Amino acid sequence: MRALRLALVAGAVGVMFAQPARAGLFEDDEARKAIIDLRAKVQANEDAAKQRAEQLNTLVQEQLQPLRRSMLDLNGQIDALRAEVARLRGANEQLARDLSDTQRKLTDQSQAVEARFKPLEPQKVTLDGREFQVGPDERSQYEAAIGLVRRGDFAEAVAALNGFLKRYPASGYTDSVRFWLGNAQYGKRDYKDAIATFKAFVSGNADHPRTPEALLALANCQIELKDNKAARRSLDDLIKAYPGTEAAQAAKERLAALR
Structure with a gap:
């Protein structure tokens, strides 16, 4: 300014x-x-x-x-x-x-x-070359019955195996149960029942790995009943149908003894 x-x-x-x-x-x-x-x-x-x-x-x-x-x-x-x-x-x-x-x-x-319910779920089982599903109780009852056979408790085994077939008629164990039922009946000396069981097993299971053994057991039952003719027929069928098996070799020895 x-x-x-x-x-x-x-x-x-x-x-x-x-x-x-x-x-x-x-x-x-x-x-x-x-x-x-x-x-x-x-x-x-x-x-x-x-x-x-x-x-x-x-x-x-x-x-x-x-x-x-x-x-x-x-x-x-x-x-x-x-x-x-x-x-x-x-x-x-x-x-x-x-x-x-x-x-x-x-x-x-x-x-x-899962851990609680897993024992209740069906389980995969492989038996005699076959694979199938079984329930826990089913498996437990089968193994208990087979355990009786192996221990030589044949009377109890027969009852247990028959009970299994009634309870689980469509089980994957059925063929095995019938085979062992025949063996338990044989061990119990119920030869006629054993023959019926083995015949039913063989007729429906030509390709089963235990069929040769079942035929040999069938012949043994027939021999016990002095039905050598039927026994020779069963042994011949075994040798022809399943050559090379251990059961066929045993059948040849039995057949030679019968003659």
């Missing part, structure tokens, strides 16, 4: 000295008056400029105040969002841990249930 005042004074002085020579005849009081007027104008300009500056500053402050409040509100919202994100992250981590624990518990429970 001081520079502006000096410039205005200098300009006024320059104007005065630029007038024709007759301007120098002004009286001193007129020159002073002109200077005073000029100073008043400069002061008025300074006051007006100052007032405009103050108004502008007030306007800027009024406009900046809402912006400052908005910035404060925004910072508060940002802090709140950060806190919420942290809370959600912690909750998410807790959920992940809970889910992992739940999955582990479900796996443990599933394994426990």
Whole structure:
């Protein structure tokens, strides 16, 4: 503002000295008056400029105040969002841990249930070259009956094997049960029953791996009953149908003894 005042004074002085020579005849009081007027104008300009500056500053402050409040509100919202994100992250981590624990518990429970019910499920069995499914009780009863045969408890074995056939008529064990039933009846000296059992076994199982043994056992029963003719026929059938088997070799020896 001081520079502006000096410039205005200098300009006024320059104007005065630029007038024709007759301007120098002004009286001193007129020159002073002109200077005073000029100073008043400069002061008025300074006051007006100052007032405009103050108004502008007030306007800027009024406009900046809402912006400052908005910035404060925004910072508060940002802090709140950060806190919420942290809370959600912690909750998410807790959920992940809970889910992992739940999955582990479900796996443990599933394994426990499977272990509990597995003994009740059908089991795959391979017997005499054949594969089939049996239930746990079915298998247990069969093995118990065969155990009686092997221990020589033939009377109990016959009852157990007959009971098995009645309870499981369509079992995959049926052929094996009939074979061992015939042997138990033979061991019990129920030769007629054993003959009937072995004949039923042979007639329905020509390709069974135990059929040669069944024919040999059939002939032994017939020999015990002194029915040598039937025995020779059974031995001949064995030798012709299953040559090369151990049962066929034994049949040849028995046949030679009968003659």
